[in-house]
Structures are given as C-alpha cells and as structure tokens.
Amino acid sequence: MTSTSSFETGRALVARSVSKTFGATRALHDVDIVVRPGTVHALVGENGAGKSTLAKILAGIQAPDAGTMTIGGAAYAPHDRAAAKARGVNMVPQQLSLVGELSLLENFLLVSPRRLLRRRAAHTLLSHTLERADVDVDLTVPTRSLTQAHRQLGEIVVALAEGATTLILDEPTASLGPHEVGGLFDHLRALCEGGTAIVLITHRLEEVGAVADDVSVLSHGRLVHHGPAAELSPDRVARLMVGELPPPAERAPRTPGDTVLELRHVTAVSDTDADLEAVSLQVRAGEIVGVAGVAGSGQNTLMDVLAGLTVPRGGTVRIDDLDRPRAVDLLERGVAWIPEERSDGLVPSLSLGDTLSLYDNAVGSASRRPKERRDAESTLQDFDVRPANPTLAAGGLSGGNQQKLLVSRELGTGSPRVVLAYGPTQGLDLRAAQAIRERLVAAAESGAAVLVASHDLEELMQLADRILVMFSGRIAAEWPIAEVTTDKVGAAMAGLNSTASSTTSPTTATSTTTPTTEDLP
Amino acid sequence: SASTEPAASGEPASGVITVGALTPGNANDGAFNQALADALAQLEEEGLITYELREQMADPAESEPVIADFASQGVDLIIGHGIELGDAIFSVAEDFPDVAFTASGGADILEKYTDNVETWTYDVSQVGYLSGYIAGLTQLSPIGRVESLELDFITATDAFFQQGVAAANPSAELLPVVYAGSFDDAEAAASATTGLIGQGAQLVYTTGDGIAAGVGAAAADAGVPTVGVSPAAGEEALSVNVSTVDLDMYPIVKAWVEEVAAGEFGGKGVVSTLQNGGLTYQEINDVNGTIPADVATKVEELIAGLTDGSVTIS
Amino acid sequence: MSIELWASILAGAIVLATPLVIAGLGEGFVERAGRLNLGIEGMMILGAFVAVFVASFAGLVAGLVAAMLTGLVLAALMNLVVYRLGANEIVVGLAITMLGLGLSTYLYQLWVPAGQTNVSVPTAPKLDLGILTDIPLIGPALFGQSPLVYGALVLAIAAWAVFRFTRFGLQVRAVGADPTSAALRGVRPRQIGAQTLLIGGALAGLAGSVITLGSIGAFSPDITAGRGYIVLAIVIMGRMTPVGIAIGALLFGFLQSFSLLAQSTAIQLPSELYQTFPYAITLIVLVLTSRAALRRHLGRHVRSKPGRTQSLTPA
Amino acid sequence: MSGRVRGWMLAGSVVVAVLVVATVLILLAGADPLTGLQGLIAGVSSSPYRVGELLVGAVPIAIVALTLIPALRAGVFSVGAEGQVIFGAIFATAATLGTAGLFGEGVPAPVYWVIGMVSGALGGAAFALLPAWLAERWHVNIILSTLLLNYIAAGFLGWTLRTWLASDENTATPQSPQLPEASALPDLIPGTRAHIGVLLIIVVAVLFEWWRRTSQATRIGVFAERPRLALRLGTTRARTLYGTMLVSGAGAGVVGWLQVAGVNERLFNSVSGGVGFSGLAVALLGALLPGGILLAALFFSALTAGALGIQSATGTVPSSIADVIKGVLLLGVAAVAGVTARSGAARPAAAPPLTDVASVAPDGEPTPAAASVSAGTEERS
Numbered sequence A: 001m002t003s004t005s006s007f008e009t010g011r012a013l014v015a016r017s018v019s020k021t022f023g024a025t026r027a028l029h030d031v032d033i034v035v036r037p038g039t040v041h042a043l044v045g046e047n048g049a050g051k052s053t054l055a056k057i058l059a060g061i062q063a064p065d066a067g068t069m070t071i072g073g074a075a076y077a078p079h080d081r082a083a084a085k086a087r088g089v090n091m092v093p094q095q096l097s098l099v100g101e102l103s104l105l106e107n108f109l110l111v112s113p114r115r116l117l118r119r120r121a122a123h124t125l126l127s128h129t130l131e132r133a134d135v136d137v138d139l140t141v142p143t144r145s146l147t148q149a150h151r152q153l154g155e156i157v158v159a160l161a162e163g164a165t166t167l168i169l170d171e172p173t174a175s176l177g178p179h180e181v182g183g184l185f186d187h188l189r190a191l192c193e194g195g196t197a198i199v200l201i202t203h204r205l206e207e208v209g210a211v212a213d214d215v216s217v218l219s220h221g222r223l224v225h226h227g228p229a230a231e232l233s234p235d236r237v238a239r240l241m242v243g244e245l246p247p248p249a250e251r252a253p254r255t256p257g258d259t260v261l262e263l264r265h266v267t268a269v270s271d272t273d274a275d276l277e278a279v280s281l282q283v284r285a286g287e288i289v290g291v292a293g294v295a296g297s298g299q300n301t302l303m304d305v306l307a308g309l310t311v312p313r314g315g316t317v318r319i320d321d322l323d324r325p326r327a328v329d330l331l332e333r334g335v336a337w338i339p340e341e342r343s344d345g346l347v348p349s350l351s352l353g354d355t356l357s358l359y360d361n362a363v364g365s366a367s368r369r370p371k372e373r374r375d376a377e378s379t380l381q382d383f384d385v386r387p388a389n390p391t392l393a394a395g396g397l398s399g400g401n402q403q404k405l406l407v408s409r410e411l412g413t414g415s416p417r418v419v420l421a422y423g424p425t426q427g428l429d430l431r432a433a434q435a436i437r438e439r440l441v442a443a444a445e446s447g448a449a450v451l452v453a454s455h456d457l458e459e460l461m462q463l464a465d466r467i468l469v470m471f472s473g474r475i476a477a478e479w480p481i482a483e484v485t486t487d488k489v490g491a492a493m494a495g496l497n498s499t500a501s502s503t504t505s506p507t508t509a510t511s512t513t514t515p516t517t518e519d520l521p
Numbered sequence B: 001s002a003s004t005e006p007a008a009s010g011e012p013a014s015g016v017i018t019v020g021a022l023t024p025g026n027a028n029d030g031a032f033n034q035a036l037a038d039a040l041a042q043l044e045e046e047g048l049i050t051y052e053l054r055e056q057m058a059d060p061a062e063s064e065p066v067i068a069d070f071a072s073q074g075v076d077l078i079i080g081h082g083i084e085l086g087d088a089i090f091s092v093a094e095d096f097p098d099v100a101f102t103a104s105g106g107a108d109i110l111e112k113y114t115d116n117v118e119t120w121t122y123d124v125s126q127v128g129y130l131s132g133y134i135a136g137l138t139q140l141s142p143i144g145r146v147e148s149l150e151l152d153f154i155t156a157t158d159a160f161f162q163q164g165v166a167a168a169n170p171s172a173e174l175l176p177v178v179y180a181g182s183f184d185d186a187e188a189a190a191s192a193t194t195g196l197i198g199q200g201a202q203l204v205y206t207t208g209d210g211i212a213a214g215v216g217a218a219a220a221d222a223g224v225p226t227v228g229v230s231p232a233a234g235e236e237a238l239s240v241n242v243s244t245v246d247l248d249m250y251p252i253v254k255a256w257v258e259e260v261a262a263g264e265f266g267g268k269g270v271v272s273t274l275q276n277g278g279l280t281y282q283e284i285n286d287v288n289g290t291i292p293a294d295v296a297t298k299v300e301e302l303i304a305g306l307t308d309g310s311v312t313i314s
Numbered sequence C: 001m002s003i004e005l006w007a008s009i010l011a012g013a014i015v016l017a018t019p020l021v022i023a024g025l026g027e028g029f030v031e032r033a034g035r036l037n038l039g040i041e042g043m044m045i046l047g048a049f050v051a052v053f054v055a056s057f058a059g060l061v062a063g064l065v066a067a068m069l070t071g072l073v074l075a076a077l078m079n080l081v082v083y084r085l086g087a088n089e090i091v092v093g094l095a096i097t098m099l100g101l102g103l104s105t106y107l108y109q110l111w112v113p114a115g116q117t118n119v120s121v122p123t124a125p126k127l128d129l130g131i132l133t134d135i136p137l138i139g140p141a142l143f144g145q146s147p148l149v150y151g152a153l154v155l156a157i158a159a160w161a162v163f164r165f166t167r168f169g170l171q172v173r174a175v176g177a178d179p180t181s182a183a184l185r186g187v188r189p190r191q192i193g194a195q196t197l198l199i200g201g202a203l204a205g206l207a208g209s210v211i212t213l214g215s216i217g218a219f220s221p222d223i224t225a226g227r228g229y230i231v232l233a234i235v236i237m238g239r240m241t242p243v244g245i246a247i248g249a250l251l252f253g254f255l256q257s258f259s260l261l262a263q264s265t266a267i268q269l270p271s272e273l274y275q276t277f278p279y280a281i282t283l284i285v286l287v288l289t290s291r292a293a294l295r296r297h298l299g300r301h302v303r304s305k306p307g308r309t310q311s312l313t314p315a
Numbered sequence D: 001m002s003g004r005v006r007g008w009m010l011a012g013s014v015v016v017a018v019l020v021v022a023t024v025l026i027l028l029a030g031a032d033p034l035t036g037l038q039g040l041i042a043g044v045s046s047s048p049y050r051v052g053e054l055l056v057g058a059v060p061i062a063i064v065a066l067t068l069i070p071a072l073r074a075g076v077f078s079v080g081a082e083g084q085v086i087f088g089a090i091f092a093t094a095a096t097l098g099t100a101g102l103f104g105e106g107v108p109a110p111v112y113w114v115i116g117m118v119s120g121a122l123g124g125a126a127f128a129l130l131p132a133w134l135a136e137r138w139h140v141n142i143i144l145s146t147l148l149l150n151y152i153a154a155g156f157l158g159w160t161l162r163t164w165l166a167s168d169e170n171t172a173t174p175q176s177p178q179l180p181e182a183s184a185l186p187d188l189i190p191g192t193r194a195h196i197g198v199l200l201i202i203v204v205a206v207l208f209e210w211w212r213r214t215s216q217a218t219r220i221g222v223f224a225e226r227p228r229l230a231l232r233l234g235t236t237r238a239r240t241l242y243g244t245m246l247v248s249g250a251g252a253g254v255v256g257w258l259q260v261a262g263v264n265e266r267l268f269n270s271v272s273g274g275v276g277f278s279g280l281a282v283a284l285l286g287a288l289l290p291g292g293i294l295l296a297a298l299f300f301s302a303l304t305a306g307a308l309g310i311q312s313a314t315g316t317v318p319s320s321i322a323d324v325i326k327g328v329l330l331l332g333v334a335a336v337a338g339v340t341a342r343s344g345a346a347r348p349a350a351a352p353p354l355t356d357v358a359s360v361a362p363d364g365e366p367t368p369a370a371a372s373v374s375a376g377t378e379e380r381s
C-alpha cells in the first residue's frame, strides 16, 4: 500500500474482514478494503467474484454477515441506503436505480429529505452539478427515454448532487462507447481533484491503468491483491484474477460463402431505439460482420428486424430464399439470437436444463437443429456456467452467468446457420468473454453467418471481417477489417460523415466530408 | 322467532305443525317477503306452529335442495313464497307425497294444484288498481313511477295502476316508468326519483323494496308524497308515503296450517284479495295535510264495491 | 328534451359520481403504486352499513369516520394477507368483496330483524346558495348539493396536489413504475404500497357511506350494486390521475343519470338497453383512451428518440 | 421442512379463524354455536342429496376454472365467464328449442346433447372474442372489458327472456320455455340433481392435465414472462390472446349449456350465478393445476352447502353467513397458499397487472413500461 497523508486516511472508508454468504455461495470471505479520498479505486475480478456484493455492503444496500466498517475512524454500519447517503457514501449500482417513468429531476427528488417537493431548487442544484461535471443530459424527460449512456451519466450526476464524498460505480462503462467512456473518466478525475473518493468496478482492465490510483482484485470472494494501479499492467491484473490466459487465437483467413441473410432498404420503427431508415445489409456464410455505433443508433432495431421480432415497415428481409420470415421461421432455419438485454432471452423461472432444451421442447420434435443429445450438465460445464446445475432456476444466476447460459443455449446445442449477437460479452470477465468470442469464430468457421454488434470496438476489431457503423438508424459507413482504424470508426459513430454520404461504399464514406461543428448532433 | 327443533315425524301429533318456508328476498324487506315472515311469527306466538325460514332463495338452483332438505327432515308444511320457487316446489313435491307444500305463481297457478301442493297467488289487479286509485285520489299530477326491472309482474301491476289512477282522477298525467335496473340499487332509484320530481312529478309510485329506500329518501327530501314505499325505506321515507298496499299472509297461512292439522290439505288454490283480508293497505297518511281528507273514505267505498261486485277490475 | 330534464340529469350525474370519485381517487393511489384492490366493492358496502349503524346513535360525522375506519381495517387485512403472507392479490380482493357483502347483509339482518321498520338517519343537509342555486340548468347541479359532494371535489384537488407537490406522490409513482429501482434509490416499496392501500381502503369505506349518508339515509343489502367494480374501470379510464378519475366518474355518473331519466321521455327503448348503456359507453371510452394512450405513448418516444435530441459533450 | 410446519400451522389457524368468526356471528344471532357447527358438517355430508348438491355446485366453477388455465398461464386475466356462461346458455337454449321446433318430438337425446354443447361452446367463445379483439387490437385491459361486458350480457339476457326466448306461461321470474324432455341430461345419482354432466369435469381435468405437458403450454408460459422470446417459439400475442380467450369462452359456454340442460331444464336470469369471480378465484387457488382446481371447486361448493347447514341447524342465523364464511375461508386459504408457495422457494404469486398483456405492442415487442418491469426484476450486469 502506498503511503497516504494522515488527512486522507482520516476520511477514508475502511472495511475490515467483511464476509457475506448467500445460501451455499460464499460471496465474500474476509475482505478488507481502504478507499482513500481523492482517488479512484478500481475493483476488479471475474464474474461472481463478489464485486457487486462488496459494493452493496459499502453502500448500505446489503448488510455483511461479519466484518466492520469505518469512515474516518468512526464506526459505519448503515442499515439502508439512506443511512449510507447520510454518511456521504453513494452508489450507482450495476443495475441502474433510476426509475424509468420519472425524470432525472424526479429521481433526485424521490428521496429528498423534504416532504414537499422543491422542484425549482432541485433543478438549479442539478443543473449546476451537470455544469460542473460538464455533461449535458435532459433533466425533465423520463429517464426511460434517455440512452443507456445518458442514464448512466445522469445517475452519476444525481448521486453527486446528493452530496457523495464516496461514490461507488458498478460497471459504469459496460455499455458505453469509447467517447462516452472518455468523457466519464474525465469527470471522475475532476471529481477526485475535489476530494471525492471513487470506487470503480470494471471488467475492462485497460481502464484500470487509465484512470485508477488504487486497485483491489477479488477472486472467488477473496481479496487476492491490492495496491497502486500504476504498478500493474492489464496483463498482470488479468493473471491475478484468473491465472494465465491463453493468448487470443490467431485470426485464420475465412472465405465468405453465399448470402444467407439479407435486408434491402428496410425501414422499421422502434419505441426504444432509433428507427431504421433504408438499411441494406447482407450477411454471408462464414463471415463475421461487426456493427459499431453509440447506444441508440438503431442497433437494437436492426437486431430485432433480423431476428424477426420487429416487422419492417418497408423493404425486404430474406433468409436463404424465404421472404419475410417470421421469428419462428428464423429459429427453425438456425438463427441464433443473443439480445443486448439478456433478460429478453431468458425466463427466470425456468431451470437451466429447461432453458437449454426450450427450443426443442417448445417448437416440438421438428427442432431446428439435428441436435446431438448431449446432456445439459456438460453443456453448462462447456460454457463455464456456474453453478452448472441443470435444476437451478435461471433467475438465480449472477448476471455474467446468465449471459453464459444464454449463449450456451444459442450456440451450444448444434451448429447455427446465422448468429445475431449484441454485446455478447457484456459484463463478462476476460476468460468468459474470450471463450465466447472463440465460439463465435468457431461458428463462422463452420459456415455460420455471424453478425456482432458491440460498443466494445476492441472486440469488433478482433472478431470481424467487415465493420459497419450505425448512426441515427442508418448504416453510416462500412469497411473491410483491413481498412479499419479506431479514429475512422469513432468519427463515423459520432455522425461526422453521415450527412454527406448517402451510400455505404467505404470510399465515399471515409473521404467525402470535412467535419464541421454544425454536423455535431 | 325462537330457534326450533324440527319435528322428526310427519305426524302433527302434538298439534304443533312444523313449517319450512322459503322467501326469494330478505325477510325484513318490509314487503312481500316480510309478509310471510310476519305471519309465521304470529302463528308461532299463538302456539300453532314452529318454523324455519330460508331467505334469499330466488335462484331455483339454490332453493330446490333446501326444499328437498326440509321435506326429507319430515317438516309438515313447506311454503314456497314467491313465483321463483314454484317449479322447485312442484319438482320436490312429487318425491314427497306425504308432505304438504304450497307454491305461488301467476294467476294461472290456481289451476295447477295437486294432491299435496296447494297453490296461492295474490290479486295483482287489486294491488295495482288500489295503489293507482289512492294515487289518483290525491289529485296530484303528474305522477312519476320508479321500478326495478321490466318484468312481467311489474308491468302487469303497472297496467292496473294506470286504470286505478284514471278511475280516481281522469285528468291525471303519468310520466313514463323509469327502471332503476336492479332490485337493490337504491342510489340509482333516488337519482331517478329526484329527476322525475325535477321534471314536475308531484307524486312518485314504486313497488320495489330495495329501491324503495332510494325512492323514499329522495321524495322525502323534496317533500313529495309517494305511494307504495315499504317500511324497508325507514321512518323518514314513510313520513311522506300516503299509503302502500300490502300483503297480509296471516289468514292464508293460518288456513293452510289448520288444514294440515285436520289432515285435509291439498287440491285447491287460493288467492289473496282485499275482500278476504289477504291484501291490506296502510292507513292513509295525509302528509302534513297535503292529501285531501276524503281519500280514506273513498278507498273504503272502493273496497266495499269490490266486495259486493258493484266494482270490477278488468 | 327540456332544460329541466337536463338540469335533473346533471344534478343526478354529480350525485351518482360522488362515491365513484371518492373510491376512484383511493384506487388511483393503489394502482399508481402498482397494486390492485379488487375488494373495493366489499369495503364500500361494509362502509355503507357501518356508516348508517354508527350514525344512528352517534351522528353523521361519526358515521363517516366509522366507515373510513371500516375500509381501513379491511385494507390492512388485505395488506397483511397479500403483501406480507404472499397470497394472491385477485383471490384476496374477491374474498374481501365476498366478506363485505356477506357481513353487511348479515349484520343488517340482525340489526333490523323482520317486522321492524328500517332504521333511517338524517342525510347530510343540502346546500342552498339562494341565487346561485337558482341558476337554470347548472344551478342545482353545482350549488345545491350535499356537502359530501363538495368534499369529494376537495379530495380530488388534494389528491392532485399530493401527486404534484409531495415526495410521497413521487414515491408512489416510482414504486408503481419500477419497484426494484425505487428500492435501490432508497424508497421502501412495501411501506409505500401499504400506505396507498390504506388510503384506498379508507376512501372506499367513505365512498360507501356517501351512498347511505349522502343520499339515502338508510342501508339495504347490496346497495352499492357493483359500483366497486366500476371504480376499477374508471381508474384505468382516467389513467390513474386524480383529474382523469374525476372526469371518468363524472362521465359514468352522467351516463347513468342520463339513461335513468331518458326513460321518462318520449323515447321508449327496451329498458335493458338503457341499463346497459353506461357500461357499453364506458367500454367504448376505455377503448378510445387505451388507443389514445397507446399513440401518445409511442409518440412521446418517437419525439425524444435516444441519440437524437440529446448528445454527450465529451470534455 | 420448517416451511411445511409453518404451512400446517397456518392451515390450523385458518380453521381456528373460521371457527372463531362463525362462532361470533352465530352468537350475535342469539343461537348456539355448537349446533351451528354440527349443521355445517351435516350440510355437506348428511345425505346423498347433499352430496349431489356438492357436485352440482362444483361443476360450473370447476369447468370455468379449468378452461381458464391457458389464459391465466399467459397472463390474460379474464373475469368474463359470467357473460360467456350467459351467451353459452342463450345459444344452447335457442338451439335446443329450435331443434325441437324444427324436428318435433323424435330427436334422440344424444343429438340434443351434441347440439346443446356445441352451440353453448360457440356462444361462450363468440362472446369471448370481443374482449380478446379489444385487447389485441386496441389494447384494452381484459379484466375491465370482461367486467363491463358481463353487465351487457346480463342486460341482453334480461331482454332475451322478456322477448324472443320468453316462456308462454304466465311467470314472474323471466324464464325461457321448458326444454324438451329428451334434451335434459340424465341423473348421475338417482334422487339428486347431480346429472351426468358432472362427469365432464373429469374429462376436462384430464384434458388440461395432458395439455399442461404439451409444448404449447411451455410456449404460453414463456409468453407470459418473455413475449419476445415467445415470438421465436411461434407464439404471437394475437394468437395467445385469441387462443386462450376462446378456450375459456368455450368452457364457460359449455357451463351455460350444462346449467340449462342439466340443472334447471330452462333458462333463468340467474344462470351464471357469480361464476366469473369464483371461477377465477378457484383457478388461482388451485395453482392452475387441474387436480388443485378440482379440489378447490369442491371446497367452494361445500362452503355454500355447509353454510346452509348452519342455517338449517340453528334456525335463526341469516343465510348471508355463507358469504361471510366463504370470504374468511378464501382469505385464509389464499394466505396459506401464499406462505407455502413462498417457503417452497417458488416465486411469490404474481400480482396481476392491470396493464397486463395489453401493454405488449402488436409486434410482440414489450413497450417500455413492460420492458422496465422485466428489466427491473432481473439483474442486468
């Protein structure tokens, strides 16, 4: 541990020997943590390592089974979130706590200490905080209609306005694009200057080096390392978390086959995402197409159209030689579907075993895949779903493991013809994420047409043969992987060349316009 | 009424007849149902019978088992008070030839008696006509009417009501009937009454019991006299009620009981009329002097006329 | 139709709407908090009975208070069984209705046994504002009603203010929309839910007493005649907002009053047609509001499409 | 284990609570509670007739509840059985009388039964189509539309019995003409009103026990929780709404026919007898399992009979005690069901949302309101 000034330790949030057990799961085992004011403290670990649990205990949302906590030496045992807030500890949970029906302003007022609302005063305070944090988010629309990124930032702003001296952020960057992450980290640094302590939970290890001062590594509920972040490379952190990782497999050259899935001039509307405007797209057998774009650019609408869940207003959708397929036709022809919102694809009350066999049972014996009768348990083990117990209810798994379960149902029971995946490794630890990427590559190699949308550009560059960028419901640019650079993609995601280019041809998309400030949305 | 032990045997050896009775509505409705309850209570007090009364038996699906139950317990006389109970009575009576039953119905029921079922009805024409006659004698016009549902017996009664009004006051004007849509919705009835009064009704007539509370309250509120409001509406409402034609089941039930005791029961039908005392009317209320003084005497003249045949209703 | 008739219809509409407004406001709180009270009918009718019973010896105000307490007790029972013990909300709602209907009839029959004249109590006196009350058409409807009618108006304004200006109102909305997030923010969904249910129960009891003490002055079995269920439709029709509920209740009251009094005009239709008219129109309005709400809902999202109106400004 | 003990203790306390309530009520009426309780037991068991009544009372509730299983599994909360029974009964009565009118005396009984049952089912299903369409096309909440339609059906029945289906006889209660002898269902237990239609509940129960294991049942279950996933399984919102409402409507319609042909042999105003609410309550009490529903329906019917027994034994207790005891028991049983379900680690009973499936957009996408609820209940990491 680095030496700290007595002033800093004087205000530090300290937890000692914290333990927490859920049924048979030891989520935390004798964990210590010291969060210093004015620093960013990164908390990393595999899925299910106990990060969120520790954070919730610090924020008073859950009570520890054992252990003590102090703030500046004084005992700290919050019995609920309000008590923690009163001591200056605030949290933005992994699952955002904004009420979608209410605006940010109302979310703020929701737990104000006064019985009568003072909207004007609250608005002034929040605007002021926004200004200081240099963010522009609408305070008065229902937060449901904000993008994920804005909700994330908005919730952070609300927490700040509530007067946090210790702010805990649980995976704030999991669904943010590179611009947004950059902006967020600037804010965090600015906050630290002002003396706020920040606990940052993340799976993106490069972020640790980029922003954190201290780092604590959890593994299986135990603290396996803590110390200054500067001394640690992402590789080292990864090794601490999960042991040695095999390097990502070399990209094998893939030759695309026939077009399997095709959209032509498709327009479609969505009430949660951008509408599609004349989107044309082909996915060929054996290739991986990456879709980049900031949140709310229409990726969800695109995925829904491809999966048959949204009926387009215009244009044609075709799989093989079948026009206007319904969702069930697509399933029968082997379209695997990994939605962005994993809860869309899982029924919490179904057991893991029933979840895996859902398609066979529900669509009847004429199942989509000639399925080798592998038993559920071995599928679960293959995909490292923990615990691999087919009789458990799906709703009982941790977020990361639910994702693995979903992927194992979609990819694990046969060889799909098409794979549609949006953020397939969102919220997964390194090893699990790598395993899923390998599955996607394997699917492509065995002839599947794969379409992956992700906010993680790194991931797309690693996987894809071709990258499309979506902006405002259109395909704004398209490049073969060899021509892609982060800068080009970043500019296209911000819409900087979309106005002039109505074609998706890579040359025009990249060369036509000089960005002006007026093009900024 | 005191609690009773149903006699185990069908023989009226002790001289006290056991009676099982069913009413379609609540026995404290101040009207049709209560007429039977009052008669039974009085006969029990006189030591002639012990009885059990089942209320709210309008649904034949519910009443038939109760009737069968009475019969299999060996009750001497089973009274199905109300047209809703007619079919159930006949159907059970077939299986229990030794038990005495009474069934009620429309005018045609008088011919339907069997060896162990006597039939009973009341003279709808007299109820309607006398009510209308009283309403006419008040000389109040126009007259509003609030009823529950558009059912046969209600429309039949109403037709005679109109005759009665015309006989007593040919110039009286009648507003169309308003149906409250339910037997119980007193508030809708009150609203209808207020509305009729707002349209100029000087007197309101009703035959319902649940809704009478609403008619009575609204009329009392506006100080408008009523005809036909039952005691179920409460004191307040009765203060503006000129009169109500009531059933008196005492003479009828007493006759049945005596026949059972004497072993002569069966094979006839009986109808309650003003003449035989099965129908009565409440003493005329002058509603603070707003009602002409001669109403009572004219009503008595009418009844005398009906008795000696000089007046007939068709 | 004459102006007198319309005046009568309006005045009747307001009387008929009053209990619906009161119970509807209560249910508005309950449903806003994401709960459902199918026991309103039972709470109303037991309130209606208790009100007369208590008023008969302790006076009007005591009757109203007793009715509210009755609804409160039933709501507390419902809260215990459904939200503490985990029983099914619909089954328990139906059970409470059954209990209320049965108990009110049972106690009434014991209280006023056969052979007695029903007990009646004085109803709340009607207002008479002289000139104002004499205004044609709207005078009697607006200025000649019982104080309970104006009480309902005050309640509606109060409910509106609670949702608009208080933290409690905000918490109710949050708990109904998303209890998990609300709890994460530090709101206690169970506590808020229980409070709304108690409000709903008390107002349902009060609504029942408004029928007996406001216009009839006496109790008779089944006097609420299904109004507790109509309240549910009105609350949805009114989109769970106090203003919407008040309008919905007035609409239903108007339809009922109209279909009663239209019978006394020259237009003679089958009486059953008149009787089902308010329900049929309510259904149609429900269809229209559902549709409009749907469109509004979609429209709002189209207008504030994510990624278009808002933009992140990286520092 | 401790959950089970707790369950039993709660069941015990329900019995105690009912006994206490009944005792207090009986004492209030000035009667002897012990006599009353003996009457309660005698009311259900003392004679074959009473046992027959138990069955007759259970039939409509059980069939309505059983045929509600798919709808409730899909999250479609209908209380429309009331109106559907009415329409089934009107159709069945009209078809039976019409057949008799056309072909005279000679029509054999089974022909009548088939005609009655089919037209009953058609009538009920047709009347269920309307709320299904309103929900599918216009997003009208089904609880409310069925509630309002019940009033409309009752009005239509009243008019029907006063006009085109009215009996020629002079009657006070509105009723249809008597059905032909041959169309009536024969007795199951001689000397009681239990007719062979009672056996139909066994058939229906077996049918739904089988259905429960089909892939369609799974799909409908998935639809209730994850409409988009269900779309991939071929289950659309429209198909679910129409399918489940038609099944429950047809079931209620058959009940209408059974009540007419089996019990009353003519059509009365009271044919539906509150079965909409009690059917829903029984289906939920029976945990949507056919076996549980049969038990719950018998239990419900027994309460009615038992309360009559109390009145019979004491003589002075008003019959409305039946409703009070039913309410208390229903409350208690619901509580026990809740507690045992909870300690059995199952999910707590789902609160039936008034903005239920109606808030799923036409193409099966949850609207934000629905999405936020589902997102709210899952951990999204």
Ligand SMILES: Nc1ncnc2c1ncn2[C@@H]1O[C@H](COP(=O)(O)OP(=O)(O)OP(=O)(O)O)[C@@H](O)[C@H]1O
Pocket (backbone or CB within 6 Å): A022, A023, A025, A026, A027, A045, A046, A047, A048, A049, A050, A051, A052, A053, A054, A094, A396, A397, A398, A399, A400, A401, A427, D381
């Ligand atoms: N409420 C709960 N009930 C039961 N088990 C729980 C609960 N919360 C967490 N767990 C278990 O505790 C362990 C730690 O969970 P936690 O959410 O803290 O992990 P995490 O490190 O945040 O993982 P992830 O990266 O997937 O979000 C996991 O095994 C999880 O399944």
Ligand SMILES: Nc1ncnc2c1ncn2[C@@H]1O[C@H](COP(=O)(O)OP(=O)(O)OP(=O)(O)O)[C@@H](O)[C@H]1O
Pocket (backbone or CB within 6 Å): A096, A097, A098, A099, A100, A144, A146, A147, A148, A149, A151, A175, A176, A272, A273, A294, A295, A296, A297, A300, A340, A341, A455, C178, C181, C306, D368, D371, D372, D375
């Ligand atoms: N806190 C929340 N409360 C309610 N609903 C939420 C919340 N967070 C997300 N959702 C729901 O999750 C879904 C996805 O969110 P949204 O469409 O705004 O972002 P996105 O396009 O998926 O991009 P990204 O995931 O990168 O932020 C929406 O249906 C939204 O209603």
Ligand SMILES: [Mg+2]
Pocket (backbone or CB within 6 Å): A051, A052, A053, A094, A399, D381
């Ligand atoms: Mg976590």
Ligand SMILES: [Mg+2]
Pocket (backbone or CB within 6 Å): A148, A175, A340
């Ligand atoms: Mg998202």
